[in-house]
Amino acid sequence: MMMRRILTSVTIRIKNKLNPPKSELEQLRDRGLKYGRNFEFYNSLIDQGHCWLVEIGDDVTITNSTILAHDASTKAYIGKSKIGKVKIGDRVFIGFNSVVLCNVTIGNDVIVAAGSIVTKSIPDNSIVAGNPARVIGKTSEYIEKHRANLAVKPVFDTYWPYKTQDQIKEIQEGLNNDYGYDE
Incomplete structure (x- = not known):
């Protein structure tokens, strides 16, 4: 019995060195998540059960946030969860502790402020903030202000x-x- 545990432990270690476990992002990609070049994904959660409904563009950063492609609030009442695609455009920054809900499209060149809850689609060149998130400015104006600073x-x-x-x-x-x- 003891020898079997030792052999199992050694076998697992050798297997993990030869084939290291896949990262969370690799697992999501294998399940159907689509994402582009330069995708930065920090301590965030993308809906594992419906990641194949999520599409993320190029040059996107998501920090400590959640992307959901389903809403299970209806499950107990009608026996089904609401599902919807989430599309995130190019050059998007999603700030710390934000949540993007299902059936939302985030345009290109968008900044989602920290703590925002995105419940509706966001047009290109927008900065959004709040719960629910609403447009508070244009990304281009914000970047020009900071470039001058x-x-x-x-x-x-x-x-x-x-x-x-x-x-x-x-x-x-x-x-x-x-x-x-x-x-």
Whole structure:
């Protein structure tokens, strides 16, 4: 019995080294999730049961958020869950702790502010925020404002994992009265 456990453990370790377990994103892709180039997916959840209804474009970042292609609130009442496609365009940023519900299309060049609940489709070149999310501005105007601010605000260029303690102190002091920009 003990020898069998040892052999099983060794076999699993060898198998995992030869064929490492697939990442969550690889598993979702295998189940039908479609996504484009430069897809950044940080600590987020994409509906595993209906990921084949989700399509994500190029240059998309999703941070600590949830993408749902189903709504099970109807299941107890009518015996079925509502399902719908989720389409996310190109150059989209979905901020921390946001939720995108089923049957929603997010256009190109969209910023979804942190904590937003996206219940309806969003047009191109929009910034949305709130619960439910609503358009609060144009992405192009927002980016131009911040591009201009690079000339007058503090700018720091070392990517966060490589910052020295001196650089951290410089940033802390440089941001005493205002915000700045970082790599």
